[in-house]
Amino acid sequence: MALTVVSRADDAAALDSRGTPRRVTVLGSTGSVGRSTVDLLLRNPGDFTVEAVTANRNAKALAEQARQLGASFAAVADPAEYGVLKEALSGSGIEVACGAEAVVEAAERPADMVMAGIVGAAGLASTLAAVRRGKIVAFANKETLVCAGGLFMQEVAAHGATLLPVDSEHNAIWQCFDFERVEGIEKITLTCSGGPFREKSVDEMRAATLKQAVAHPVWNMGAKISIDSATLMNKGLEIIEAHHLFRLPSEQIDVVIHPQSVIHGLVTYHDGSVLAHMGTPDMRTPIAYVLGWPCRTAAPMQRLDLVTVGRLTFERPDPVRFPALRLAREALVQGGGAPTVLNAANETAVHAFIEGRIGFLDIVAVVEETLAALPVGALGSLDDVYHIDGEARALAAELAAHRARNHPAADTDRA
Numbered sequence: 001m002a003l004t005v006v007s008r009a010d011d012a013a014a015l016d017s018r019g020t021p022r023r024v025t026v027l028g029s030t031g032s033v034g035r036s037t038v039d040l041l042l043r044n045p046g047d048f049t050v051e052a053v054t055a056n057r058n059a060k061a062l063a064e065q066a067r068q069l070g071a072s073f074a075a076v077a078d079p080a081e082y083g084v085l086k087e088a089l090s091g092s093g094i095e096v097a098c099g100a101e102a103v104v105e106a107a108e109r110p111a112d113m114v115m116a117g118i119v120g121a122a123g124l125a126s127t128l129a130a131v132r133r134g135k136i137v138a139f140a141n142k143e144t145l146v147c148a149g150g151l152f153m154q155e156v157a158a159h160g161a162t163l164l165p166v167d168s169e170h171n172a173i174w175q176c177f178d179f180e181r182v183e184g185i186e187k188i189t190l191t192c193s194g195g196p197f198r199e200k201s202v203d204e205m206r207a208a209t210l211k212q213a214v215a216h217p218v219w220n221m222g223a224k225i226s227i228d229s230a231t232l233m234n235k236g237l238e239i240i241e242a243h244h245l246f247r248l249p250s251e252q253i254d255v256v257i258h259p260q261s262v263i264h265g266l267v268t269y270h271d272g273s274v275l276a277h278m279g280t281p282d283m284r285t286p287i288a289y290v291l292g293w294p295c296r297t298a299a300p301m302q303r304l305d306l307v308t309v310g311r312l313t314f315e316r317p318d319p320v321r322f323p324a325l326r327l328a329r330e331a332l333v334q335g336g337g338a339p340t341v342l343n344a345a346n347e348t349a350v351h352a353f354i355e356g357r358i359g360f361l362d363i364v365a366v367v368e369e370t371l372a373a374l375p376v377g378a379l380g381s382l383d384d385v386y387h388i389d390g391e392a393r394a395l396a397a398e399l400a401a402h403r404a405r406n407h408p409a410a411d412t413d414r415a
């Protein structure tokens with residue numbers, strides 16, 4: 001069997017012997033994953049050329065990247081930023097466009113690989129467009145897989161696309177996972193730093209500010225995933241992501257808190273062997289592996305020195321302070337549109353927290369209430385995904401507004 005998550009055998013053969021640079025498109029190039037990708041592309045100019053880059057609003061940074069990379073096309077999702085992008089790229093010969101359709105167009109343009117680095121379900125249409133080209137998708141945008149689930153994987157299979165996991169835990173497991181003999185695999189383990197509130201009490205978490213929630217102790221990431229890491233919803237989303245990528249049920253996907261973030265993922269085999277992937281916590285390692293796959297791309301980050309690290313520690317996640325893990329597992333087992341609701345409610349609640357409308361503990365409470373209140377059936381089509389996603393966002397917004405009235409910031413606003 002070929003690496004089904006992950007690949008078609010002929011891709012591997014073709015890329016092994018590639019003599020020409022790989023042409024890459026970076027969706028979400030101005031974000032955290034996007035900037036790390038751009039950094040690696042610029043460091044290895046002989047190995048890569050760039051077709052397109054995209055952003056939501058950050059037109060200035062996008063224009064600078066497009067010039068540095070010699071991209072052919074740059075698209076900004078927010079039409080209000082079109083003028084800035086156009087002016088910044090005037091005379092460059094780089095084609096510019098705006099709107100959600102332009103981001104999809106970027107994904108559809110001819111490239112050997114598309115980095116799906118947009119955050120949230122907003123990336124679904126463009127990531128699917130990349131999948132439908134049947135080429136390689138460097139897959140970071142986990143929310144798309146959580147919200148569209150089996151339908152997303154059906155598109156991957158139907159179009160013969162190759163999905164390469166960028167998320168550090170899934171990338172680690174991919175490197176240790178024997179796709180030829182999956183029957184020998186007992187379980188996989190996703191490690192988790194525990195986030196900024198690993199040792200905080202419920203009261204401290206209730207009072208947590210945005211600044212505290214995004215101050216991740218190990219990884220340097222975008223705001224949304226940093227907050228997801230603080231609630232541990234990120235690990236919940238990753239359980240669902242791993243279920244689809246590695247075709248394992250919830251009970252074969254373990255989560256262990258590992259504050260040093262040196263071991264990123266483990267695969268346990270029936271004979272007791274455990275294969276683990278290690279590295280310093282820098283997203284450029286998994287991104288470099290994906291960009292060059294099946295070859296290794298040179299990457300500059302600090303090398304792992306186990307003696308300097310000294311101690312590696314592990315603990316179980318606390319289900320009382322971090323109920324998001326349970327909710328994600330329940331949604332996965334329930335199936336159908338439940339993960340879609342989980343993801344949409346979480347995005348809505350995180351947004352409300354970022355805007356100071358609800359407290360930190362309200363985020364997961366809103367997700368739980370939305371899941372409980374919204375009856376969902378099977379996902380028959382992508383239209384169902386968009387429909388359920390919309391319903392869940394509307395309900396979660398209402399529930400968040402209700403909680404906002406009891407949030408101290410509401411009093412401050414009124415004062």
Ligand code: NDP
Pocket residue numbers: 027028029030031032033034054055056057058059077103116117118119120122140141142143166167168219220221222223224225283
């Ligand atoms: P960021 O918030 O840092 O960046 C998001 C990118 O998406 C930016 O380029 C942003 O543009 C763009 N974007 C946001 N909204 C839209 C929209 N509506 N339409 C088009 N583009 C949009 O996110 P991260 O880089 O942290 O995360 C990206 C994805 O990768 C997420 O799914 C995350 O879970 C996953 N991931 C991230 C990791 C990390 O280390 N950061 C690790 C593992 C996975 P603009 O700059 O203009 O706002």
